[in-house]
Amino acid sequence: MSTLAPAPLGLYIHWPYCARICPYCDFNVYKAKGADSAALADALIADMARWRAVTGPRTLASIHFGGGTPSLMEAGDIARVLETAEALWGLEAEAELGLEANPAERARLADIVAAGINRLSVGLQSLDDAALARLGRDHDARAGLDALEIARSLVARVSADLIYARHGQSLADWEGELSAVLALGVDHLSAYQLTIEDGTAFARQLQRGTLVPPPEDLAADMFELTQGLTRAAGLEAYEISNHARGPDHRSRHNRLYWTGGDWIGIGPGAHGRIGSHAGGGRIAHAAPLRPADYIADSLRPLAGLQHLSALEEAQERVLMGLRIAEGLDRAHLRALTGHDIDEEAAASLLADGLIVMDGSGIRLTRQGRLYADRVANMLAP
Ligand code: SF4
Structure with missing residues (x-):
């Protein structure tokens, strides 16, 4: 790929609300109040129109709803965002329209798919109820498995997402959880190692000594085990933490980040990158962090574009x-x-x-x- 073919273009939508804040999370998130959901959805629509003027006529290869908890979005708002994006840019024939789903919102998945989503990432995180409670999750293992089953009945492309190297987790514990998920025949697995980020509740627990991460060599063994078990289950490690049953099941949107494609980021705190030095410069942009600031900003002309x-x-x-x-x-x-x-x-x-x-x-x-x-x-x- 040494020619300068036009990069694929993606659209990332950050929905910053969560039902509650997990103690390990350092994303730009806010406890859902629901009060300004409609205003935020309106701001996303307004923001897209501003970006269309920057990108000019191009076609979207992917759209991804992340967060936060985008499965808390009203299905009608998801549909509005997708329709607007399609009207502004158009979609490639095989465009990936993905959303990160919290198992707690599994009853909403059918409406979300009806709104146009064609790939779901289900945040199982763990199959151990005590570990899920410790991670501050608002669902148990049963709900996670139900959500996965519902997602797989609705769309052909589904990822199961897990977190390992947790406090108190042994290699055998991880082997049990991972094997159980792989035995379901999932076609995509994201397995992320828990990292303790500054400013989180887990960082404070670490300081107090009430949280003890696994030693580095145990975490490395868990990583190796993940590579071995996923490969044995027919999933290729196409990225360090991501495994897919062949190219069709890879996340096209995430690949766009890894391969240095172009993406527009909308929603509070979302980042974007467009272009390259050879093409006249790579634009970098970060949207205002707080939802109220983002909503106000979306009504003004787009500012804050920087060139890397x-x-x-x-x-x-x-x-x-x-x-x-x-x-x-x-x-x-x-x-x-x-x-x-x-x-x-x-x-x-x-x-x-x-x-x-x-x-x-x-x-x-x-x-x-x-x-x-x-x-x-x-x-x-
Ligand atoms: S649900 Fe996800 S985004 Fe929300 S607080 Fe928990 S880890 Fe963070």
Whole structure:
């Protein structure tokens, strides 16, 4: 992929409300009050029109509702957003229209799919009720499995999402949970390692000593186990934390981030990226964080567009590109940004067996995947 073919365009919609705030969460989230849901949906619509003027006529490859808890959105508002996006840009024939679903809202999934969604990510997180309570989730394992079953009966493309490396979780516990989910024959699995982020309730528990994350080597064993069990179940690790039964089941929207595509981000705190240095500059934008500020902002002309420097763009592309199995295309990186990877770092990472290089491609080895961020930071120009 070393020619400058037009990048695919995606649309991310951030719905910032949650029924309650999980103690590990550091996303831009607010406890749902419901009062301004309609106003927020109106703001999303207004924001899209502003972005259409920036992108010009292009076609959307994907739309993704994330959050927050977008399964709390009114189905009518989801339909309005999808219809507006289609009217403004048009949709590719196989466009992915995805939404992250909380099992607590499983009764709403049929309406959400009727609104136009064709891919659901079901946030199971765990199959252990005590662990779910500890994670602050408002559903139990049964509800998670029910939600998964409902989702699979409604759409062909479904992801089960799990969190591992939790306080008190043993390797055998994780093996049991993961095996149970894989035994259901899911076609996509996202398995994220729990990280304790500053400013969260879990960070305070860590400080007090009431939360003890698993030691690094146990977390690494859990990662290895995940790779082995998913592969044995016929799912390929197309990204560090994401596994799919063949290319059709990969998340097209997330791939757009990893491959440095273009995306518009709407909703409170949403980020976007459009263009490249070679194409005249890569625009970066972050929407106002608080819902009230975002709603007010959506009524004004779009402001706050920044151009990343070519170096910043190259650094982002290295960080994201290394996460996927096919790796980073150096020739493409050079063509887009004029920058290359750090040759000296590459030589030492190669000698340490953390990356492989073939032709213009650079990929993480199995060992390298354990240290993906560190490796990417070393390789970045
Ligand atoms: S439901 Fe998701 S987005 Fe909302 S607080 Fe919990 S982890 Fe964060």
